[in-house]
Amino acid sequence: EAQVTQNPRYLITVTGKKLTVTCSQNMNHEYMSWYRQDPGLGLRQIYYSMNVEVTDKGDVPEGYKVSRKEKRNFPLILESPSPNQTSLYFCASSLSEKETQYFGPGTRLLVL
Amino acid sequence: AQSVTQLDSQVPVFEEAPVELRCNYSSSVSVYLFWYVQYPNQGLQLLLKYLSGSTLVKGINGFEAEFNKSQTSFHLRKPSVHISDTAEYFCAVRFLGGGADGLTFGKGTHLIIQP
Numbered sequence: 403e404a405q406v407t408q409n410p411r412y413l414i415t416v417t418g419k420k421l422t423v424t425c426s427q428n429m430n431h432e433y434m435s436w437y438r439q440d441p442g443l444g445l446r447q448i449y450y451s452m453n454v455e456v457t458d459k460g461d462v463p464e465g466y467k468v469s470r471k472e473k474r475n476f477p478l479i480l481e482s483p484s485p486n487q488t489s490l491y492f493c494a495s496s497l498s499e500k501e502t503q504y505f506g507p508g509t510r511l512l513v514l
Numbered sequence: 515a516q517s518v519t520q521l522d523s524q525v526p527v528f529e530e531a532p533v534e535l536r537c538n539y540s541s542s543v544s545v546y547l548f549w550y551v552q553y554p555n556q557g558l559q560l561l562l563k564y565l566s567g568s569t570l571v572k573g574i575n576g577f578e579a580e581f582n583k584s585q586t587s588f589h590l591r592k593p594s595v596h597i598s599d600t601a602e603y604f605c606a607v608r609f610l611g612g613g614a615d616g617l618t619f620g621k622g623t624h625l626i627i628q629p
Contacts, residue, residue: 435616442523444604444621445558460616492557499608500546500565503617505557 404429406506408493414512415483423478423509425493433496434476435460435503436468438489445492451476452499483513516541516609520620527595528628535590535623537605546608547588548617549579553601561603564588575599600627 406427415421427434435450437460447460451470465487467479476495480487490510494503521536539545547564562573569581579590588605605620 437619442621444520445606445617445619447616447618450616461618494558499616502548502560502563505550505559507557 404504406493406495406504408491408506408509410509411507412510414514416514417484418482421480421483421511423480423491423493423511425476425478425506426474427476427493427495427504428474429495429497429504430473431495431497431504432473433498433501433503434470435494436466436476436478437492437494438462439492439508440489448478448491483511485513487511488513516543516607516618518605518607518618518620520603520605520623522623523621524624524626526626526628529597530594532593533591533595533599533625535603535605535625537588537590537620539586539588539605539607541586541607541609544610546610547579547581548606548608549573549577549588549590550604550606550619551575551601552604552622558604561590595625595627597627597629599625601625 409424436448437445439445446462449468451457493506496503517540519538527533549561550558562571564571564581572578577592602622604622606617
């Protein structure tokens with residue numbers, strides 16, 4: 403089944419404790435992206451990747467890192483999480499920037 | 515500046531009535547346009563998209579949208595809604611030819627279907 407998976411789905415952590423949210427797709431997509439969703443703000447892009455080893459900042463990259471060492475995986479790293487990073491995070495992938503983006507199920511993060 | 519505006523944060527509609535969800539964008543470059551739906555506690559699912567060609571686009575679940583370049587709008591319509599259409603709807607725009615890549619989303623419109 404074609405899908406985008408994210409892990410974990412739910413995470414509670416404390417300020418400053420490094421964490422990684424994984425994202426994996428099995429559709430051989432070139433393009434991958436991370437978004438955060440906050441009430442009243444819609445989805446905002448954090449980082450995106452056009453291909454392996456090619457990543458770039460989106461609209462709200464501060465406090466986040468990403469890597470794209472292989473085509474299928476695009477982890478989101480929070481080196482020192484803060485409470486303002488409490489949010490719902492979505493990973494998405496597509497064949498190219500023209501094509502439909504397929505979204506993962508979301509990761510709900512709470513930073514205390 | 516490039517932006518996407520969904521004018522209504524909530525739209526209450528009676529079941530079987532028609533609905534229009536509004537989306538406007540601001541851009542000096544060409545665009546691709548998308549509507550996504552998010553059902554409660556789920557991820558986003560594509561309803562329809564406009565890349566080029568006919569300005570009237572038909573999507574899943576009986577939804578359609580019309581691209582109006584002069585008014586920079588991409589409003590979503592359905593002639594008769596059902597309870598199952600209750601969800602959050604997001605308009606998204608990809609601005610081509612300059613600046614960061616990726617989708618810019620509107621803030622969403624919560625469609626509430628009343629029996």
